Each structure stands twice: as structure tokens, then as C-alpha cells.
Amino acid sequence: KTIAVLPGDGIGKEVTQGAVSVLQAVGERFGHQFTFTFASIGGGAIDALGTPLPDETIEVCKKSDAVLLGAVGGPKWDGLPGHLRPEKGLLRIRKELNLYANLRPVSYYAATAETSPLRPEIIAGADMLVVRELTGGLYFGKPSERSTRDGEESVVDTLFYKKKEIERVIRLAFQLADTRRKKVTSVDKANVLESSRVWRETAEEIAREYPEVTLEHMLVDNAAMQLIKNPKQFDVLVTENMFGDILSDEASVLTGSLGMLPSASISEGGPYLYEPIHGSAPDIEGKNIANPIAMILSAAMMLRTSFGLEAEAEAIENAVEQVLESGLKTSDIALNGQKPIGTAEMIEEIKATILDNQA
Amino acid sequence: KTIAVLPGDGIGKEVTQGAVSVLQAVGERFGHQFTFTFASIGGGAIDALGTPLPDETIEVCKKSDAVLLGAVGGPKWDGLPGHLRPEKGLLRIRKELNLYANLRPVSYYAATAETSPLRPEIIAGADMLVVRELTGGLYFGKPSERSTRDGEESVVDTLFYKKKEIERVIRLAFQLADTRRKKVTSVDKANVLESSRVWRETAEEIAREYPEVTLEHMLVDNAAMQLIKNPKQFDVLVTENMFGDILSDEASVLTGSLGMLPSASISEGGPYLYEPIHGSAPDIEGKNIANPIAMILSAAMMLRTSFGLEAEAEAIENAVEQVLESGLKTSDIALNGQKPIGTAEMIEEIKATILDNQA
Numbered sequence: 001k002t003i004a005v006l007p008g009d010g011i012g013k014e015v016t017q018g019a020v021s022v023l024q025a026v027g028e029r030f031g032h033q034f035t036f037t038f039a040s041i042g043g044g045a046i047d048a049l050g051t052p053l054p055d056e057t058i059e060v061c062k063k064s065d066a067v068l069l070g071a072v073g074g075p076k077w078d079g080l081p082g083h084l085r086p087e088k089g090l091l092r093i094r095k096e097l098n099l100y101a102n103l104r105p106v107s108y109y110a111a112t113a114e115t116s117p118l119r120p121e122i123i124a125g126a127d128m129l130v131v132r133e134l135t136g137g138l139y140f141g142k143p144s145e146r147s148t149r150d151g152e153e154s155v156v157d158t159l160f161y162k163k164k165e166i167e168r169v170i171r172l173a174f175q176l177a178d179t180r181r182k183k184v185t186s187v188d189k190a191n192v193l194e195s196s197r198v199w200r201e202t203a204e205e206i207a208r209e210y211p212e213v214t215l216e217h218m219l220v221d222n223a224a225m226q227l228i229k230n231p232k233q234f235d236v237l238v239t240e241n242m243f244g245d246i247l248s249d250e251a252s253v254l255t256g257s258l259g260m261l262p263s264a265s266i267s268e269g270g271p272y273l274y275e276p277i278h279g280s281a282p283d284i285e286g287k288n289i290a291n292p293i294a295m296i297l298s299a300a301m302m303l304r305t306s307f308g309l310e311a312e313a314e315a316i317e318n319a320v321e322q323v324l325e326s327g328l329k330t331s332d333i334a335l336n337g338q339k340p341i342g343t344a345e346m347i348e349e350i351k352a353t354i355l356d357n358q359a
Numbered sequence: 360k361t362i363a364v365l366p367g368d369g370i371g372k373e374v375t376q377g378a379v380s381v382l383q384a385v386g387e388r389f390g391h392q393f394t395f396t397f398a399s400i401g402g403g404a405i406d407a408l409g410t411p412l413p414d415e416t417i418e419v420c421k422k423s424d425a426v427l428l429g430a431v432g433g434p435k436w437d438g439l440p441g442h443l444r445p446e447k448g449l450l451r452i453r454k455e456l457n458l459y460a461n462l463r464p465v466s467y468y469a470a471t472a473e474t475s476p477l478r479p480e481i482i483a484g485a486d487m488l489v490v491r492e493l494t495g496g497l498y499f500g501k502p503s504e505r506s507t508r509d510g511e512e513s514v515v516d517t518l519f520y521k522k523k524e525i526e527r528v529i530r531l532a533f534q535l536a537d538t539r540r541k542k543v544t545s546v547d548k549a550n551v552l553e554s555s556r557v558w559r560e561t562a563e564e565i566a567r568e569y570p571e572v573t574l575e576h577m578l579v580d581n582a583a584m585q586l587i588k589n590p591k592q593f594d595v596l597v598t599e600n601m602f603g604d605i606l607s608d609e610a611s612v613l614t615g616s617l618g619m620l621p622s623a624s625i626s627e628g629g630p631y632l633y634e635p636i637h638g639s640a641p642d643i644e645g646k647n648i649a650n651p652i653a654m655i656l657s658a659a660m661m662l663r664t665s666f667g668l669e670a671e672a673e674a675i676e677n678a679v680e681q682v683l684e685s686g687l688k689t690s691d692i693a694l695n696g697q698k699p700i701g702t703a704e705m706i707e708e709i710k711a712t713i714l715d716n717q718a
């Protein structure tokens with residue numbers, strides 16, 4: 001299996017290095033050969049090659065069976081014009097690989113529950129999957145520009161969707177719900193936006209194909225409240241790109257395990273792209289304190305989803321849980337008074353546990 | 360002083376009735392004469408007059424010194440086409456009265472703290488003001504319609520702002536911050552949207568007029584996280600219409616006092632409009648269990664902001680706090696095992712306390 005590795009900026013390098021070495025341990029234990037090709041994206045690519053997404057990187061990704069991405073961005077590049085920003089590399093790779101859906105499982109980990117900002121009884125047992133549309137809406141609609149209207153400076157962005165794009169991601173949400181607790185919450189703003197009314201109608205249409213799955217509609221403002229008030233009510237939550245950006249980040253802090261949450265971005269023909277939910281965190285770059293678990297669990301998602309290697313994925317997930325339960329934590333999830341371990345130590349612990357469990 | 364009262368739908372009637380009778384008690388105690396003119400909006404107006412916002416209602420509002428609004432909407436009208444929905448009445452009154460900013464103070468109440476979904480140490484002492492742009496952005500931009508592109512069904516909404524509209528609301532946020540803890544958090548999505556880049560530049564420009572006030576920029580996805588992780592960091596949060604809809608609702612559940620949060624919508628020349636944050640809650644309509652406090656505190660905001668009646672506003676706020684501290688609560692804020700009181704009883708308690716405090 002060939003894997004493109006795009007470390008990106010900030011802590012991206014440290015955490016992708018962790019995923020690669022954990023995958024090597026998995027290869028060793030289960031007798032697989034993974035081939036890694038490194039390529040550049042984001043701020044580093046701007047510095048070296050003058051573009052946040054070199055053509056060569058796109059080629060490497062397209063030829064690979066899966067892509068692992070660290071994170072992009074940092075204050076160094078914040079002043080650059082829109083088309084020359086690290087984030088543009090991320091947005092373009094999504095478009096180039098046709099990654100129309102971003103999947104973010106948000107689960108409760110008993111071992112890190114005490115770092116959740118929510119009361120224990122609200123969050124214990126929550127287990128949801130946020131499915132975010134990733135290649136449409138306000139992110140890519142044209143026009144997106146400044147102009148003069150009635151002689152006054154003005155600016156416009158465009159929320160555009162083809163109905164087919166809406167259908168595709170909602171159908172995926174139903175398929176996924178069918179393998180889970182069989183409930184889809186479709187989030188929109190149908191009382192204001194025409195695009196949301198099309199979204200809602202489309203959800204109703206797709207729901208007819210899945211009689212086993214319950215469909216519920218929720219307005220985005222209400223969803224922002226319900227995620228906090230009662231996160232356990234959600235199984236699969238599906239929504240458009242911008243709402244999904246906001247709600248999936250909101251959901252990711254509920255369990256207190258932001259540094260542990262992986263994501264997968266899905267296309268029709270592959271390759272899929274796997275990345276942690278957290279960003280590049282330039283302030284802690286190179287300090288050996290980043291939590292590598294989100295990236296390592298993203299590699300586990302890759303093994304399961306792209307390669308069908310279920311036992312191998314579980315080997316990683318179990319090792320992560322064992323290490324946490326043994327009390328070893330990076331500083332973001334360590335409790336007051338607990339001595340945290342570093343990024344490199346966490347990676348070593350997880351590797352060692354994977355290999356130990358073989359015996 | 361003349362006040363337009365728009366009860367609207369669901370629990371709107373019960374809670375506006377409460378505000379009116381509390382204002383009468385204030386008038387009695389302080390020797391003011393308030394004149395109330397009732398007018399219709401929302402679903403009720405659709406049923407009676409075929410439109411969610413009759414011209415007569417607009418006239419009544421424009422001629423009044425302030426407007427009190429209950430809430431609009433309900434499942435009965437959910438199937439109607441976009442232009443004939445209760446919410447359209449709300450959107451139109453905002454436009455007609457030029458209510459360009461919605462102000463939502465979110466404060467922590469010790470008396471209801473135990474109903475917060477957040478851990479006490481996270482939420483205790485939080486005190487923020489969300490300033491939401493209310494007459495621009497995706498809510499009003501054109502086109503907002505279905506069409507066919509490349510032979511495929513598609514749909515578009517438009518996020519449009521004049522720079523002046525952005526300036527106006529950001530300047531208001533700075534003015535308000537100047538009377539508070541002197542910090543403005545401007546929320547945008549400048550790494551993706553051109554409108555957000557204009558927003559951010561404009562915030563920088565206005566900040567120069569207020570050297571005493573600190574400006575901080577925050578991406579909307581990060582803001583959705585930070586509100587939960589560390590709500591105390593916020594003083595004044597200002598953002599565009601759709602982001603504001605989502606974030607202000609998110610903020611409103613943090614303290615556990617959604618049924619107690621008022622809001623004011625501000626225009627350049629008045630009248631201003633005051634409404635509770637909660638919706639019409641049709642499921643509990645007429646059951647005498649709605650919490651009237653958000654509407655009553657909205658009336659207090661009106662006394663302070665539109666009429667400059669500070670002592671009178673405080674008389675209401677103090678009475679509310681006293682009643683809650685005495686242990687009387689409506690069912691939404693009562694703790695398990697506590698016997699709640701009804702809407703009418705809560706209104707009577709607050710009135711009685713206002714009059715008692717005179718002596």
C-alpha cells in the first residue's frame with residue numbers, strides 16, 4: 001500500500017512522524033509493507049516553492065492509495081493575499097481529490113473525561129459522527145470579491161450547491177447511520193436560506209431510500225445549542241460546508257479530547273485523506289508537547305476505511321486506550337498535578353504497546 | 360412613552376403579557392405612564408390577515424418609542440412557502456426598522472448556575488455581550504434562488520455586505536466595549552471568505568478610533584470552541600449575521616439560563632426592538648409553564664437603553680434576582696426535586712417584589 005504523507009506546518013511534522021512510525025510498527029506486527037511518499041503543502045510549500053499546493057504534491061496524492069495530512073498554517077503567512085495562503089493548499093487538495101465529505105467521529109473517552117468542559121452526566125457516553133460537506137457552499141462559490149454597488153464599497157461571497165452535491169453527502173450520512181444507531185440529524189437554516197430548503201427537501205427524498213433510518217431536521221442555531229445541552233441525542237449529524245466547519249469544531253471540544261480526534265475525507269473513487277481535527281498550533285511547534293494521538297487515530301481510520309484492515313486499526317486504537325488508561329498523557333489531556341509525557345514518548349509508548357500486544 | 364407590543368405566536372402572548380404588567384408596576388412605583396399598542400406579527404398575522412407582517416404593524420412600530428416582541432413561528436406554518444412564513448415577519452420588521460445590530464448580554468446567574476451544562480469552574484463569572492449584525496449577509500443577499508447550471512438543478516444564496524454596514528456594527532461593538540471591560544473579539548472566517556477579510560480590515564480601522572479598547576480576531580470555528588472551553592475570555596463579541604445567529608445561540612445555553620436572556624435590536628434613529636432570546640416554544644403554549652423572565656428583562660433593557668430610566672431598569676432586575684434567590688423558579692430553571700411555579704405566579708412575584716421594594 002502506498003501512502004502520501006503531507007506533514008504541512010507547525011506541529012504537523014511531529015504528529016505525522018508519529019503516525020508513520022506507528023504504521024511501521026503495525027506493518028511489523030501484521031506483516032504488511034507500507035510505502036510512504038512525503039510531499040509538501042501549506043506554508044512550507046509557499047516558502048520553498050511559492051505555492052501552497054505544488055503540482056507534484058497533487059500527483060503524489062493521486063497516485064497513492066491514501067493520504068495522511070498533518071496541518072497547515074501559521075502567523076508567518078497570515079499577511080499574504082488569499083490565493084497565497086497555507087489554507088488555500090488545504091482547500092485545493094480537497095477540490096483536486098474531490099473530497100466531498102469530511103467525517104469526524106466524536107467519542108467520549110473515559111480516560112480523558114475529566115478534561116471535558118461539560119458536566120460528566122451531560123457528556124458521558126456521547127458518540128456521534130459529524131458528516132460535513134467539504135467541496136461546496138460558501139467555500140467555493142463565485143463571485144467571492146469586492147466591488148462597488150450604488151457607489152459604495154461592498155463585498156460578496158456565494159453559497160452555491162448543485163442538488164447532486166447535496167444528495168451525495170446526505171446519502172453517505174444515511175449509509176453511515178445505517179451501520180450505527182440509525183438516526184440522521186440534518187442541520188440547515190431552512191427558515192432563511194433557499195439552499196437550506198433544497199437541503200431539507202433532498203434529505204426527505206434520500207430518507208425514503210433508508211426506511212430503517214430515522215431522519216430529523218434541526219436548525220443550525222438550535223443545533224449549536226443542542227450539542228451542548230444534550231450531545232447524547234446525536235448519532236449522525238450531516239450538514240453543509242460552513243455550518244459543518246463551525247458545528248464540528250464545537251462538537252470536538254465537548255469530550256475534552258480535541259487532541260485525540262481523527263477525521264477522514266471521502267471521495268467517490270479514492271484516495272481518501274486522513275487528518276487530525278486540531279490545527280497546526282504554531283505556538284507549540286517543536287516543543288515535544290503536541291498530542292500525536294489524533295494523527296495516529298487518523299492512521300487507524302485509514303487502515304479500516306481505505307484498506308479494510310480492521311484488526312490492524314483496532315490494534316492502534318486499543319494501544320492508545322491502554323496507554324491512556326495506564327495514566328500516561330500529553331499535557332493537553334493531563335490533569336492538574338499529573339506529570340505529562342512528551343510527543344516522542346507518547347509515540348514510543350503506543351508503538352511499544354502495539355508490538356507488546358502481539359505476544 | 361409609547362410602546363408597541365407584538366406578542367406573536369406560542370408562548371409569545373404569555374410572556375409579553377408578563378412584561379406589560381411588570382411595566383405597569385414600574386409605572387405605578389415611579390410615577391410613569393406607559394402607553395401600550397398591541398399589533399400582530401408572525402403566524403397569527405398570517406392566519407388573520409394573510410401576511411406575517413401587516414403594514415399596520417409596521418406603522419404602529421414606527422410611531423412608537425420602543426417595540427416589545429414576544430416570539431414568532433410554530434409547526435402550523437412550517438409547510439408554507441418562504442415569503443409566507445412567520446419568520447419572514449421577524450426578518451422584515453428588522454429591515455423596516457433598520458435594526459442593524461442585535462445585542463445579547465449573556466451573564467452568569469448564581470441562582471440558576473446548577474442548570475448550566477458546563478462545569479461550574481468554567482462558567483462561574485462569565486459575562487459577555489454578543490453583538491450580531493442583523494440586516495445584512497446571507498439573510499438578505501440576492502440572488503437567493505433555485506436555478507439550472509450546466510443543465511443541473513442548483514441553488515444559490517448570497518452573502519453581501521456594504522463596507523458601511525460592517526463599519527457601523529463594529530463601531531457599536533467598540534462603543535459598548537468602552538463601557539465594559541474594553542475588549543472586542545471580532546469573529547470572522549478570514550482564511551476563506553472575502554467578506555470576512557473586509558470585516559477584519561474594517562475592525563482594524565475602527566480599532567484605531569478606540570485606543571483604550573483591545574481588539575482580537577478569532578476564526579468562527581475557533582470561536583465555537585472557545586465559547587465552551589473558556590467563556591470567561593469574552594467581553595464583547597461582534598460578528599456578521601449568520602455567524603452571530605449560531606454563536607449567540609450557542610452562548611445562550613452556556614449559563615443554563617436561556618429562559619432568562621433578553622436582547623435588544625438597535626437602529627440609527629430608533630425605535631429599538633426588545634425580545635427574549637428563546638423562541639415561541641409552541642409545545643408549551645398556554646400551559647402556564649413558560650419562563651417570562653427573558654421577556655421581563657428585555658423590558659428592563661428597554662427602560663435603560665431607549666428611555667434612559669436606569670433606576671427603573673434596576674428595579675426590575677433586582678426584583679428578578681430576589682425572586683430567584685428566594686427559591687422560586689419556573690420549571691426550566693428549577694432543580695430536580697424542586698417544585699416549580701407557573702408563568703403567571705412568576706409574573707405576580709416579580710410585580711409584587713417591585714412594589715414591595717418601594718416601601
Ligand SMILES: CC(C)[C@H](C(=O)O)[C@@H](O)C(=O)O
Pocket residue numbers: 087090091245550551580
Ligand atoms: C483551515 C480552514 C480553511 C479549514 C476549513 O475551514 O475548512 C479548517 O478550519 C478545517 O475545518 O479543516
Ligand SMILES: CC(C)[C@H](C(=O)O)[C@@H](O)C(=O)O
Pocket residue numbers: 191192221446449450604
Ligand atoms: C427565526 C429566525 C429567522 C431568527 C434568525 O435566524 O435570525 C432567529 O433564529 C433569531 O435568532 O432571532
